[in-house]
Amino acid sequence: xxxxxxxxxxxxxxxxxxxxxxxxxxxxxxxxxxxxxxxxxxxxxxxxxxxxxxxxxxxxxxxxxxxxxxxxxxxxxxxxxxxxxxxxxxxxxxxxxxxxxxxxxxxxxxxxxxxxxxxxxxxxxxxxxxxxxxxxxxxxxxxxxxxxxxxxxxxxxxxxxxxxxxxxxxxxxxxxxxxxxxxxxxxxxxxxxxxxxxxxxxxxxxxxxxxxxxxxxxxxxxxxxxxxxxxxxxxxxxxxxxxxxxxx
Numbered sequence: 001x002x003x004x005x006x007x008x009x010x011x012x013x014x015x016x017x018x019x020x021x022x023x024x025x026x027x028x029x030x031x032x033x034x035x036x037x038x039x040x041x042x043x044x045x046x047x048x049x050x051x052x053x054x055x056x057x058x059x060x061x062x063x064x065x066x067x068x069x070x071x072x073x074x075x076x077x078x079x080x081x082x083x084x085x086x087x088x089x090x091x092x093x094x095x096x097x098x099x100x101x102x103x104x105x106x107x108x109x110x111x112x113x114x115x116x117x118x119x120x121x122x123x124x125x126x127x128x129x130x131x132x133x134x135x136x137x138x139x140x141x142x143x144x145x146x147x148x149x150x151x152x153x154x155x156x157x158x159x160x161x162x163x164x165x166x167x168x169x170x171x172x173x174x175x176x177x178x179x180x181x182x183x184x185x186x187x188x189x190x191x192x193x194x195x196x197x198x199x200x201x202x203x204x205x206x207x208x209x210x211x212x213x214x215x216x217x218x219x220x221x222x223x224x225x226x227x228x229x230x231x232x233x234x235x236x237x238x239x240x241x242x243x244x245x246x247x248x
Contacts, residue, residue, distance in 0.1 A: 003223060004017075005221060005222065006221070007219065008067045008069050009217060013064050014065045014222055018062060021058065023056070024057075024223040024224070025057050025088045025095050026219075026220065027086040027218070028219040029052075029053075029100070030050055030071060030073065030084040030086070030195075031047060031134070032102040032103070033076070033080040033083075033103070034198065034199035035113060035146075035202070035212045036106070036209060037140070037146060038106060038107045039108050040205070041186070042110065042113070043113060043179060043180070044104065044105055044113055044146045044189065045201050046080075046116065046136075046147035046213075047080045047100075047101075047115070047150065047176075047192070047212065047213070048083070048198050049151045049159035049173060049174070050083045050097065050152040051097045051098060051099040051100065051131060051134055052097060052131065052134075052152065053096065053129065054155065056128060057091070057092060058090055060091055063091075068086055068088070069217060069219060070083055072215060075202075075214040077202075077211045080137070080201075080215075082116075083198070083215045085218075086218040088220060094124075096124045097131070098121065098123045099122055099123055100116055100121075100198075101137075102215075103137045103149075106140050109143060110143035111142065112139055112142050113147070115136055118136050118137075118159065119133055120133050132158045133159070134151065134152045134198065135158065135159035135160045135162060135168035137201070138161065138166070146202055147179055148164070149162050149176030149199045149215075151169060151171050151172075152172075152174045153172060153196075159171050166178055167179075174195045176193075177191050177214075178200045179202070179203055185206045186208075187202070187210060189202045189210075189211065192215055194216040194218075196218050199212050201213070
């Protein structure tokens with residue numbers, strides 16, 4: 001049987017096919033949202049990009065597994081929120097992708113505002129787990145601009161960080177959103193791109209508050225059906241089997 005893949009962009013169920021003992025699970029955490037701009041002038045910090053986690057997990061034929069995909073976070077006139085985790089409840093333990101932080105809200109005129117720091121805190125660790133953190137959110141700069149959102153991580157690298165105004169791009173994951181425009185009255189930050197891009201910070205040029213951009217939804221990809229594990233790159237065999245042992 002050929003290798004098969006199923007991609008989840010929202011919560012769903014996966015039924016393990018008969019004869020399958022192991023599945024490659026790839027998780028992207030949802031992106032964090034950007035911070036709002038409530039000063040005049042001010043720029044909110046960008047949200048961090050989502051964490052990437054993968055592992056070859058043990059499963060049981062005909063069993064139904066509830067796949068959780070980190071939901072998108074809407075932009076708001078608040079402190080940015082941490083991205084929602086993604087997970088898969090494998091037989092050998094639930095695999096989780098989590099971490100990072102939302103961008104700070106700018107409440108004082110013409111001050112710099114921190115972007116959310118990316119991390120893998122809360123993600124699974126241990127034998128066979130591979131993880132990379134997303135990119136940091138950019139810093140809002142002295143009221144002149146907001147910070148861009150961080151890019152999510154992916155196979156097999158960390159995400160690029162957001163800059164002043166611009167979101168993190170060009171790497172393995174979903175792009176970070178741009179900050180609000182730097183001219184005139186400013187604008188809300190731009191939403192990140194799935195999977196897991198962080199939202200840009202808002203930028204206020206007048207007394208009108210500007211929301212941060214939303215964090216994008218995460219993603220889960222399941223792959224199964226190899227003859228042996230050495231048919232797939234960047235994997236670590238689960239305890240008790242070798243990479244040349246038949247797994248279905």
